[in-house]
Amino acid sequence: MASVAASGRPLLPPLVTRLLVIAAGVALWEGAARLGWINAFTAPAPSAIWSGFGKILSEGVLGYSMVVTFVTAFGAAACGSVVGIAIGYFLHIWKPAGAAYTAWVAAAASAPLVLLYPLFLVIIGRNMWTTLVMGAIGCIPPIALKTKEGLDGVRPVLLNVGRAFNLTSKQQFWMIMFPAALPSIFTGIRIGLLFAILNVIGIEFLISVGGLGQLIATLGDRFDYPQMYAGIFFVILVSVAFFWIIERLEQWLLSST
Amino acid sequence: MASVEYVGARRTALWTPGRLRIAGAVALLALWEAAGLSGLFFRDLLPSTWRILQAMGDLLTSREFYTHVGVTVAEILIAFAIGTVLGTAAGLILGISRRTGDIFEPFIHYLAPTPKIVFLPILLVLFGVGMGSKIALGAISSFFPMALNIAAGVRQVSPVLLRVGRTFSLSRWQTIRMIYLPALVPPIASGLRIGLGVSIVGCLLSEYKLARAGLGFLAGQYGDQFAIAHMLAVLIFIFVLAVLGNAVIERLVRLPGPDTRRAK
Known part of the structure; x- marks a missing residue:
């Protein structure tokens, strides 16, 4: 921000300035912890967090926890996608049902469904299945809505072309409607996958079962703050990287369709 | 035929x-x-709707229940207010100053979808198991949608309006108050709606995890005691609360202020 030339153009590109801001923040935190300005027990210095990161990495728990979280989240998103696409198709194909229930699905998409986890905890039990079901439930509504939106938005001229070629209803769906609705369906799956990741990590943390969420909860319970901070920063980094990849993948898919 | x-x-x-x-x-x-x-599930696991209604009646006639409701509502309102004010300020700064936006907005954009609940252990250390940690998590949750919506909205404000403002020699504060804010009603509405939802989730999830009072704490306690009808009654009450909150926001953002009309 300060690095601005007289012409008004910034001296440094935004990415470099961003990295400098992060470096300055880390240096300030390190200095404050070392000088005793902040409580180094509850807010350990970045160097202590870095060595904590090394410890959980060498114990192998970090990699294992990440695999567990991602397998659960992708499993949940896959189940949620199948159910969500089926619901979206049903709402599209049977117009009265679409008119009656789309508002319900939209309400479910904005409802805090994750708060229902105690119900599933008592029905399913304190295990990975609760996490998987909560992840799947979170991603069904957006996928259903986006599927219906995509199918509703197929241009009539494309459907007329299909009819002109005497396509059966099955061919009409797979050769015309589904490819035309794919960008919207993929947007739904992207949103659903994000919801699945959020729900899975959240439920892992709350019921202390599973991957990265449980790891943070356990380290917090042990008052091992450097390792706990390392775990939290790792979850943030993984989420950011995941979001970035999904965003790029969606852009690539949309540009290629 | x-x-x-x-x-x-x-x-x-x-x-x-x-x-x-x-x-x-x-x-x-x-x-x-x-x-x-x-008979597929344990007895009492899925209580009849009549028993859930009875449990709801028990809750609504108990004074202790309203203490929990008060704690949760207070946490949500304070968290939502803090998140909204800070998010609005951050969104305005990021949107108005292009250089600041270029540098800092990616942080907010990529941090927004991270699971905020993982911050709870830090917040518990900093603010304790009382209302403070719940308010902090709710505020963090509602900050992001507000900041991102406002920043995107500011960038869509018509340059013609800004030029008119400059012609009238408006100060920066007057430009914000008389041009940006009225033009930002749709993104503010969207930010408030999402912000309220996530701040409800943030506050209640942290109550589920560790608390001494609140509806999340109460639902967890009933779950531990296997009082499923009462737990479901609390969950239904939470959903009704969320729907009511959304309806209030919906109504508030539909009220046009005098500045909106002037800007249009």
Whole structure:
């Protein structure tokens, strides 16, 4: 921000300035912890967090926890996608049902469904299945809505072309409607996958079962703050990287369709 | 052909959206009752709707319940207010100053979808197990949608309006108050709606994890005691609270202020 030339153009590109801001923040935190300005027990210095990161990495728990979280989240998103696409198709194909229930699905998409986890905890039990079901439930509504939106938005001229070629209803769906609705369906799956990741990590943390969420909860319970901070920063980094990849993948898919 | 059309018309008339909604609600309730009576689940795991209603009656007539409601509502309102004010300020700064936006907005953009609940251990250390940690998590949750919506909205403000403002020699504060804020009603509305939802989730999830009072704490306690009807009654109350909150926001953002009319 300060690095601005007289012409008004910034001296440094935004990415470099961003990295400098992060470096300055880390240096300030390190200095404050070392000088005793902040409580180094509850807010350990970045160097202590870095060595904590090394410890959980060498114990192998970090990699294992990440695999567990991602397998659960992708499993949940896959189940949620199948159910969500089926619901979206049903709402599209049977117009009265679409008119009656789309508002319900939209309400479910904005409802805090994750708060229902105690119900599933008592029905399913304190295990990975609760996490998987909560992840799947979170991603069904957006996928259903986006599927219906995509199918509703197929241009009539494309459907007329299909009819002109005497396509059966099955061919009409797979050769015309589904490819035309794919960008919207993929947007739904992207949103659903994000919801699945959020729900899975959240439920892992709350019921202390599973991957990265449980790891943070356990380290917090042990008052091992450097390792706990390392775990939290790792979850943030993984989420950011995941979001970035999904965003790029969606852009690539949309540009290629 | 005529008879086919007649049958088709009758079928359409039979399944009106209103009737389908009633049929859907009845089917869901019937499914719930049937699942409870099927013997597939442990006894009392899926209590009948009548027992849930009785439990709701118990809660609504108990004074202790309102203490929990008060704690949760206070946490949500304070968290939402803090998150909204900070998010609005950050969104305005990021949107108005392009350089600041270029540098800092990616941080907010990529941090927004991270699971905020993982910050809870830090917040518990900093603010304790009382209301402070719940308010902090709710505020962090509602900050992001507000900041991102406002920043995107500021960038869409018509340059013509800004030029008019400059012609009238408006100060920066006057430009924000008289041009940006009225033009930002749709993104503010969207930010408030999402912000309230996530701050409810943030506060209640942290109550589920570790708390001494609040609806999340109460639902968790009933779950631990296997008082499922009471737990479900609390969960239904939480959902009604969320829906009411959304309705209030919806109504508030529909009220046009005098500045909106002036800007238009």
